Amino acid sequence: VSDLASELVAAGLKRVKANESMSKHTTWRIGGPADALVVVDTIEDLRLAISIADQHWTPWLVIGAGSNILVADEGIEGLVILNRMRSVSLDRVENGCEVNAESGAFFARVAQIAADSGYTGLEWGVAIPGTVGAGVVNNAGAHSGDVQRTIVNAEVLDSSGAIEVLDPAELRFAYRRSRLKVTSGEPITRTESIVVRVRFAAQTASSVDPRSIIKRLIEQRLATQPVVEPSAGSTFTNPPGASAGALIEMAGLKGHRIGGAEFSFRHANFIVNVDRAAAADVVALVRLARSRVRETQGVLLEPEVQLVGRWNKGETLHEHLGGDG
Numbered sequence: 001v002s003d004l005a006s007e008l009v010a011a012g013l014k015r016v017k018a019n020e021s022m023s024k025h026t027t028w029r030i031g032g033p034a035d036a037l038v039v040v041d042t043i044e045d046l047r048l049a050i051s052i053a054d055q056h057w058t059p060w061l062v063i064g065a066g067s068n069i070l071v072a073d074e075g076i077e078g079l080v081i082l083n084r085m086r087s088v089s090l091d092r093v094e095n096g097c098e099v100n101a102e103s104g105a106f107f108a109r110v111a112q113i114a115a116d117s118g119y120t121g122l123e124w125g126v127a128i129p130g131t132v133g134a135g136v137v138n139n140a141g142a143h144s145g146d147v148q149r150t151i152v153n154a155e156v157l158d159s160s161g162a163i164e165v166l167d168p169a170e171l172r173f174a175y176r177r178s179r180l181k182v183t184s185g186e187p188i189t190r191t192e193s194i195v196v197r198v199r200f201a202a203q204t205a206s207s208v209d210p211r212s213i214i215k216r217l218i219e220q221r222l223a224t225q226p227v228v229e230p231s232a233g234s235t236f237t238n239p240p241g242a243s244a245g246a247l248i249e250m251a252g253l254k255g256h257r258i259g260g261a262e263f264s265f266r267h268a269n270f271i272v273n274v275d276r277a278a279a280a281d282v283v284a285l286v287r288l289a290r291s292r293v294r295e296t297q298g299v300l301l302e303p304e305v306q307l308v309g310r311w312n313k314g315e316t317l318h319e320h321l322g323g324d325g
């Protein structure tokens with residue numbers, strides 16, 4: 001591993017670390033060490049990092065803000081590529097603009113840039129503390145907006161090194177998922193296709209100032225979600241016609257704690273890290289909520305967050321559901 005790190009440095013990549021704790025790179029502040037980690041801010045550096053990892057037969061995994069992942073306490077095998085490709089530009093089109101964002105740009109910034117320039121339609125993005133690249137994978141959304149309804153296309157780098165431009169139909173979006181999302185429930189250990197650029201459509205604002213919409217959405221979030229304790233946002237997706245948070249609350253789990261993690265008093269679908277929580281604490285809460293909500297409300301909750309890294313073979317957030325439920 002230190003070989004890999006030193007080779008990355010020798011190739012000219014500057015921000016490289018061996019055995020880097022992933023707790024520094026996830027919003028949950030949880031996760032063991034990545035064997036090696038590199039920060040990239042250009043596509044050339046991204047390609048270079050991948051080619052060196054490939055020469056070492058080492059798996060690589062791309063991470064944005066780490067706001068939707070639960071990294072194993074045992075860490076991540078291989079190379080973690082931290083995506084900091086962030087440039088954003090606007091191209092005028094009739095009645096609006098196309099926002100052209102590199103995949104490591106944060107949603108909040110994309111939303112703010114569009115709003116500051118007088119364009120509406122992307123304000124919902126301020127609610128999402130993650131990158132637009134991962135947002136395409138997850139079809140991120142909030143406040144009645146989502147990627148599916150605002151994207152023009154995405155550029156995706158495949159494992160052969162080719163870049164493909166995918167339109168919304170090709171991305172096959174559904175609620176919090178797309179064709180690029182691994183949904184087996186198994187831990188993710190490598191990235192097959194990397195989103196490198198996303199184009200969104202925004203419209204020229206006429207009656208309402210988009211900046212005032214952003215202000216209102218931020219206030220709304222601050223009032224309803226835990227903002228101090230580290231979390232990964234919603235733990236489960238909302239089942240059709242229901243709220244996962246309300247179901248967890250009805251199952252009596254609001255505020256329930258295991259180890260250093262607990263279901264937030266503020267919003268029961270958020271698991272917050274209150275005291276140096278281990279990834280295993282979070283998994284225990286996820287499984288408890290799944291079985292308790294199924295028993296008491298008859299609804300099966302589906303995790304929105306994804307396991308990443310060195311989990312035991314066959315481990316998933318779904319485990320224990322087989323026989324006894």
Ligand SMILES: Cc1cc2nc3c(=O)[nH]c(=O)nc-3n(C[C@H](O)[C@H](O)[C@H](O)COP(=O)(O)OP(=O)(O)OC[C@H]3O[C@@H](n4cnc5c(N)ncnc54)[C@H](O)[C@@H]3O)c2cc1C
Nearest residue numbers: 064065066067068130131133134135140141142195232233
């Ligand atoms: C407080 C809080 C509130 C939240 N609210 C919302 C909300 O309202 N709506 C919502 O949808 N989400 C919400 N989230 C979840 C999260 O912000 C989104 O899922 C976001 O899209 C994740 O982006 P990220 O950059 O942090 O992804 P990461 O967590 O870094 O990665 C997530 C997955 O995507 C993969 N990935 C990352 N970048 C790329 C890329 N460029 N190409 C291919 N694969 C990639 C990773 O390997 C990983 O599998 C919230 C999270 C928090 C902490």
